Amino acid sequence: MRSYVIYVGKRVLQFALVVFVGISITFLITHLTPIDPVEHSVAQVSAFGFSSPESIELLRQSLRELYGVGDNLWEEYLIFWQRLAVLDFGPSLSAFPTPVSELIGRAIPWTIGLLTVSTILSWFIGNVIGGLAGYYNRNRILRIIGMIMMGLHPVPYYIIAFVLLIVFTFMLPILPSSGGYEMNMNPGWTLRFFGSVLLHSILPAFSLILVGVGSWFMGMRALVSNIVTDDYVTYASLAGVPERRLVTSYVMRNAFLPQITGLAMSIGAIFNGAVITEQVFGYPGIGRLLVEAVHAADYSLVLGITSIAIIAVSAAVFIIDIIYPLIDPRVQVSQ
Amino acid sequence: MIAVFRDLFRYNGEFAIGFMIMVIILGIAVASFFSPYEPIDSYLVALDAPPSTEYVFGTNSRGQDIFWQLTFAIRNTLAFGFIVALISRILSLAIGLVSGYVGGAVDRILMSINDTFIVIPLFPLLVLLYFVLRDDMTWFVLALVMAGLGWAYDARLIRSVMISLRTREFTNTSVFSGMSMPRIVTQEHLPYVLPIVFSTFMNNMNWSIGLEVTLAVLGFTDVDTPTIGGMIFWANQHSAMVSGIWWWYFFPTLFVTLTFIGLFLLSISMNEYIDPRSRLDRMGNS
Amino acid sequence: MAQIPASSVQNNSHVLETHDLRAYYRMRYFGIDREVRAVDGVSMHVRKNEVYGVAGESSCGKTTFIKAIAAAIRPPLEIVAGHVNYSFIKGDLYAMPAAERSAIRWRHLSYILQGSMNVLNPVRRIHKTFEDFAFRHMNLGRAEFDQAVKHHLERLRLPAEILRAYPHELSGGMRQRVCIALATLCKPEFIIADEPTTALDVVVQKDVLAMIRETQSEFGSSMIFVTHDLTVHANVTDRLGIMYAGRLVEEGRTADVFANPMHPYTAHLIASLPKIGDTQSRNALSGSPPNLADAPKGCRFHPRCPLAMEICRHENPALTTLAEDHRVACFAASTKVQPANDEGSGEAKTLEMAR
Numbered sequence: 001m002r003s004y005v006i007y008v009g010k011r012v013l014q015f016a017l018v019v020f021v022g023i024s025i026t027f028l029i030t031h032l033t034p035i036d037p038v039e040h041s042v043a044q045v046s047a048f049g050f051s052s053p054e055s056i057e058l059l060r061q062s063l064r065e066l067y068g069v070g071d072n073l074w075e076e077y078l079i080f081w082q083r084l085a086v087l088d089f090g091p092s093l094s095a096f097p098t099p100v101s102e103l104i105g106r107a108i109p110w111t112i113g114l115l116t117v118s119t120i121l122s123w124f125i126g127n128v129i130g131g132l133a134g135y136y137n138r139n140r141i142l143r144i145i146g147m148i149m150m151g152l153h154p155v156p157y158y159i160i161a162f163v164l165l166i167v168f169t170f171m172l173p174i175l176p177s178s179g180g181y182e183m184n185m186n187p188g189w190t191l192r193f194f195g196s197v198l199l200h201s202i203l204p205a206f207s208l209i210l211v212g213v214g215s216w217f218m219g220m221r222a223l224v225s226n227i228v229t230d231d232y233v234t235y236a237s238l239a240g241v242p243e244r245r246l247v248t249s250y251v252m253r254n255a256f257l258p259q260i261t262g263l264a265m266s267i268g269a270i271f272n273g274a275v276i277t278e279q280v281f282g283y284p285g286i287g288r289l290l291v292e293a294v295h296a297a298d299y300s301l302v303l304g305i306t307s308i309a310i311i312a313v314s315a316a317v318f319i320i321d322i323i324y325p326l327i328d329p330r331v332q333v334s335q
Numbered sequence: 336m337i338a339v340f341r342d343l344f345r346y347n348g349e350f351a352i353g354f355m356i357m358v359i360i361l362g363i364a365v366a367s368f369f370s371p372y373e374p375i376d377s378y379l380v381a382l383d384a385p386p387s388t389e390y391v392f393g394t395n396s397r398g399q400d401i402f403w404q405l406t407f408a409i410r411n412t413l414a415f416g417f418i419v420a421l422i423s424r425i426l427s428l429a430i431g432l433v434s435g436y437v438g439g440a441v442d443r444i445l446m447s448i449n450d451t452f453i454v455i456p457l458f459p460l461l462v463l464l465y466f467v468l469r470d471d472m473t474w475f476v477l478a479l480v481m482a483g484l485g486w487a488y489d490a491r492l493i494r495s496v497m498i499s500l501r502t503r504e505f506t507n508t509s510v511f512s513g514m515s516m517p518r519i520v521t522q523e524h525l526p527y528v529l530p531i532v533f534s535t536f537m538n539n540m541n542w543s544i545g546l547e548v549t550l551a552v553l554g555f556t557d558v559d560t561p562t563i564g565g566m567i568f569w570a571n572q573h574s575a576m577v578s579g580i581w582w583w584y585f586f587p588t589l590f591v592t593l594t595f596i597g598l599f600l601l602s603i604s605m606n607e608y609i610d611p612r613s614r615l616d617r618m619g620n621s
Numbered sequence: 622m623a624q625i626p627a628s629s630v631q632n633n634s635h636v637l638e639t640h641d642l643r644a645y646y647r648m649r650y651f652g653i654d655r656e657v658r659a660v661d662g663v664s665m666h667v668r669k670n671e672v673y674g675v676a677g678e679s680s681c682g683k684t685t686f687i688k689a690i691a692a693a694i695r696p697p698l699e700i701v702a703g704h705v706n707y708s709f710i711k712g713d714l715y716a717m718p719a720a721e722r723s724a725i726r727w728r729h730l731s732y733i734l735q736g737s738m739n740v741l742n743p744v745r746r747i748h749k750t751f752e753d754f755a756f757r758h759m760n761l762g763r764a765e766f767d768q769a770v771k772h773h774l775e776r777l778r779l780p781a782e783i784l785r786a787y788p789h790e791l792s793g794g795m796r797q798r799v800c801i802a803l804a805t806l807c808k809p810e811f812i813i814a815d816e817p818t819t820a821l822d823v824v825v826q827k828d829v830l831a832m833i834r835e836t837q838s839e840f841g842s843s844m845i846f847v848t849h850d851l852t853v854h855a856n857v858t859d860r861l862g863i864m865y866a867g868r869l870v871e872e873g874r875t876a877d878v879f880a881n882p883m884h885p886y887t888a889h890l891i892a893s894l895p896k897i898g899d900t901q902s903r904n905a906l907s908g909s910p911p912n913l914a915d916a917p918k919g920c921r922f923h924p925r926c927p928l929a930m931e932i933c934r935h936e937n938p939a940l941t942t943l944a945e946d947h948r949v950a951c952f953a954a955s956t957k958v959q960p961a962n963d964e965g966s967g968e969a970k971t972l973e974m975a976r
Binding site for chain 2: 016021022025026027030048150151154155156157159163166170176183251257264265267268269271272275276279288291294295299302303305306309310313314317
């Protein structure tokens with residue numbers, strides 16, 4: 001138990017480091033640029049001419065505070081952290097005066113839902129099939145699956161999402177092409193709404209799974225083909241341990257463990273994929289919100305989403321990390 | 336070296352296919368130097384002409400010949416991937432070597448930083464960067480930034496290889512025979528590490544090209560420099576799908592996918608060549 | 622696979638018999654075929670209640686021989702010819718249906734492997750491993766099985782607490798004791814021990830050896846015991862076979878082999894053992910064991926042999942009985958040793974080398 005506490009402590013430090021570095025990079029990007037983003041944004045908003053002078057002033061005020069009210073860079077940096085600590089990014093420019101945090105709060109459940117389901121599914125499917133392909137490396141069906149996976153794996157998210165969109169909404173229109181649920185439907189805890197959400201999530205989830213499954217498949221296949229030559233597997237198979245038990249408790253169980261660490265390491269990349277997938281399918285998550293914010297020159301929203309994304313991704317990694325020792329009995333001693 | 340290449344080509348199907356794909360892709364990229372058009376010029380040819388003998392890949396709504404556009408796009412995209420991979424290889428090699436060799440506190444600190452860079456989602460940061468720089472974000476700036484952020488995963492790999500090399504017997508032999516550490520690293524260990532660097536080079540190119548395509552499709556790069564993502568961006572801008580100009584999407588998508596598969600095949604064949612375990616597996620399968 | 626008709630064990634006091642056993646690694650890598658004759662015509666037997674030792678340098682084919690008699694053949698390793706018969710099975714080991722072969726494992730035939738970290742599944746508690754390995758052979762209910770395991774451990778003077786542990790929580794010596802307990806739980810007729818004490822330190826090694834000997838005689842199992850360490854053989858085995866380059870070159874009662882080694886290779890191995898009070902420097906044998914992908918013609922030892930004659934370069938000496946229970950394959954040992962006429966069959970199988 002004590003060693004677990006130490007382990008978690010170390011992970012908390014790593015989590016803090018990731019957030020610190022990520023947020024600092026974010027801060028630096030916004031501050032080491034030649035143009036003044038605040039005046040740039042304010043000018044853009046006033047050019048549209050839809051705000052009163054007072055609200056423009058309010059906007060300038062909150063932007064200044066977020067990105068540069070202090071006398072020097074260091075002071076600005078501290079103020080930036082203070083704002084971040086209470087998740088106050090001020091009002092959105094494009095949806096003035098809705099606070100940025102509210103826009104993000106509305107969008108983030110969609111992204112978390114889509115990503116959680118598709119990541120778990122692709123991780124699980126890819127690992128199980130990949131493990132079997134590594135163990136039964138002469139099985140013809142598994143070899144063909146392996147070839148398909150290898151072909152799919154290097155293709156980027158955008159291409160897969162785009163091809164699926166064309167096939168299932170244009171050439172063979174059986175699935176909705178965009179949105180998180182049917183238009184004109186009131187969100188609520190109804191069966192109809194839930195069904196609509198499910199239907200709309202099929203294509204984005206499917207495209208994420210299709211891309212994700214390949215790398216798990218190949219990683220697991222490689223792991224298993226190494227593990228089958230390990231002594232304990234040789235020993236157990238010499239002992240005539242039934243094949244089912246051998247594959248599940250000896251081969252797969254051991255190969256799954258590094259794949260959990262692998263999952264933690266690729267959450268960031270998975271998030272990158274989600275941004276583009278949401279954009280292609282018009283899914284109302286924070287990826288789409290981010291793209292819209294850029295197009296609308298909504299500075300505070302872009303900054304807010306970037307910061308929240310960094311925190312959310314590191315939190316997901318942190319959660320996987322602290323669950324890991326509960327699954328692998330060896331970690332507590334060796335770490 | 337040539338013998339290795341010949342053996343790989345003859346007996347490793349993945350290498351042969353990957354190599355041929357890349358030869359075709361490079362051929363197209365080289366063709367850009369003979370293009371009759373300037374890459375950024377538009378309204379030079381008939382609009383929206385489907386593929387024909389005159390325009391092999393058709394023309395787009397901006398009056399450009401898609402084939403010649405594609406030659407520029409592939410050249411730029413490949414060059415982009417190459418630069419990112421080159422710079423980030425230097426970083427990951429340096430950090431992996433130092434971390435693996437020096438060990439101790441230096442290793443722990445470097446690996447903490449390393450893991451941090453693995454975890455941080457790059458995409459929002461790149462979008463933010465574009466948002467701030469706008470027109471100042473040139474193709475080259477993007478490459479530099481991505482190289483600066485994309486070294487972490489492979490640095491960890493190189494470090495672990497280094498650690499296992501350091502504990503091998505021949506390292507001790509060299510140490511006892513009075514070789515200096517830098518000499519051991521360059522003469523004894525680099526031959527083991529370089530193939531890994533090559534294989535990750537291809538993977539890194541795939542990674543950076545993938546991100547570049549994604550950013551470009553969204554219009555978050557310098558879309559005036561033709562790249563494959565940029566071509567798809569312009570096709571989207573002109574709603575090419577709605578107006579049925581499928582060739583505007585098809586050819587860039589086809590060739591970027593081929594590039595990905597080609598680089599990927601080269602990388603795994605290289606891996607197989609390096610890894611004695613899969614070498615053994617190969618023996619078993621024949 | 623086998624040309625000679627299958628037969629069961631000929632002599633009913635033998636537990637294991639092999640006849641002209643040949644196991645080759647056949648590989649193909651980047652177009653080049655290679656054939657490594659790791660075990661090349663081994664005929665031997667193990668008697669009831671006996672510990673039979675197999676000795677030889679590394680890469681002499683010991684491990685491959687064990688794989689062959691344990692039916693642990695995986696590509697690229699193939700059984701090219703010969704037979705493996707056990708007293709508890711009908712016919713040849715390799716002629717059995719896979720399911721039957723699997724059913725004899727652990728019940729009749731068990732193993733103790735080198736006591737490295739990795740023999741036990743690192744993420745499974747020890748009692749689970751006992752269950753996986755032995756439960757289906759014992760025909761007991763769950764509670765009775767647990768009771769039987771505990772009782773067995775008690776007999777071997779092992780604490781029952783280890784059952785709840787993970788392998789990494791035990792010391793190397795304790796892990797190896799657990800493996801011995803595991804291997805003897807079903808009281809098998811035959812135990813294969815592959816370098817069981819090699820990775821252990823000397824004090825632990827002694828205890829583990831004593832434990833192996835004790836349990837073997839207590840349960841009346843026969844055993845094949847493989848190690849490169851001749852001093853271990855001197856202490857543990859009843860009979861000893863010396864392997865060189867995939868062939869058995871000498872075999873006899875352990876005491877006889879040590880007292881009167883007839884093969885120059887055996888003599889060299891024994892002479893190179895350190896003795897107390899001996900200050901003379903040891904003469905190293907020049908050269909190293911041959912590459913089995915391209916083994917020398919004739920007697921495989923001749924390039925290193927101080928007694929090599931013309932015939933040794935061309936003919937392979939047959940393993941010939943020269944004294945009671947003592948067989949040797951060396952032309953220099955006696956004129957009774959005749960060329961073995963099996964070289965031809967091996968030659969015919971030589972694969973065409975690419976380019």
